[in-house]
Amino acid sequence: MNVDEVLQMIGQEGLPLILLAVFILVAIWLGVRIVPQSEKHVVERFGRLRSVLGPGINFIVPFLDKVAHKISILERQLPTASQDAITRDNVLVQVDTSVFYRITEPEKTVYRIRDVDAAIATTVAGIVRANIGQMDLDEVQANRGQLIQTIKLSVEDAVDDWGIEVTRAEILDVNLDQATRDAMLQQLNAERERRAQVTRAEGSKRAVELNADAELYAAEQAAKARRVQADAEAYATGVVAKAIAENGVEAAQYQVALKQVEALNTLGAGAGQHTIVVPAQALEAFGDAFRMLKGRG
Structure with missing residues (x-):
């Protein structure tokens, strides 16, 4: 049997098997889907939502189901946006904002909104203008943290129907004219x-x-x-008075004589004094003082 006859036999008897094998391989290729950890796949059947595939190995019906959308579930950051707003005290400010979000329900995001980033940016702009319009300029500058929290909560409520989770909102700067x-x-x-x-x-x-x-x-x-x-003077006077009361006139004369002696000593101790003229009454006072001192001794 030559080569041509062998090929002819295989072609007549083995062609269905080959086609079956090819069909099985294609079915496996189309029916088994491996989804990365950072993605979710939206499956449609005849144009309608069939299921959402999570990370890992998933199976779908070949030739009937198809992966229509591959959605990343990683956190995203909107480009920094600037919008003008007027405060309650009529001051024009330019607010730079940035929003971080991630898609949690891809089926809502795919079928309810066309441009997610543009929709969120528009929503944030409206919320920022509305909140700043209720505050004075000083409140905007002083309560930035509270304003950020208010904006985040308002954006979360607005985008809830889109299957989006707002993870963070930031006011980067508030510029004045x-x-x-x-x-x-x-x-x-x-x-x-x-x-x-x-x-x-x-x-x-x-x-x-x-x-x-x-x-x-x-x-x-x-x-x-x-x-x-x-x-001190009263005490000294009291002592003298007591002495006079106890010793009579002699105590008084004694005190007077002592004062005269002290005065003469002070006069004699002065600088350059060599000759001292003493009145007769002073000599008598000395004598009286000496007699009294001798008598008291």
Whole structure:
């Protein structure tokens, strides 16, 4: 049997088997779907939603079902968008925002919205304008965290029907026009000058208070010194009075004589004093003092 006869025999008897094998291979190829971890596949049958395939090995009906959409479920970031808004106190601001989201239900995203990014961006712009319109400029600057949270919750409610989860919303910057910036700068400078004046006034007031306290303290100390001196003089007077009461006139003469002696000693101790003229009464006082001292000794 030659080669041509062998090929003819295979062609007549084995062709159906070959076709069957090819059909089986094609059916397996079309019926088995391996979905990556980061994706979900939307399956349609005759143009209608059939199922959603999750990550891993999945099986579909060959020739009837087909994977119509391959949707990434990774988190996405919208491009930074800028929108103008007017605050409650009529200040025009330009707000730069960015939103992060991911698709959780691809069947809703595919069949309910055409351009997800554009739809979310439009929704965010409207929500930002509405919320900023209810706030003054100072509140926008001071409560940015609260504003971000409000925007995130509002966007979540708006896109819930699209099978989307908003993971994060950010306000990157709030820009003002040049005229508003100049006015705010003037206001800031005026506020700084006012605070400086208040500080200087408080400093002057404090200096006056401290000076008054110092004078009061000095007066109190002087009064205390005078009181101590008066107490000492009163005590000395009391001692003298007691001595006079106990010893009579001799005690008084003794004290007078001592004072005269002390006065003469002070006069004699002066610088450059070599000759001292003593009155006769002084000599008599010395004699009396000596007699008294001798008598008391």
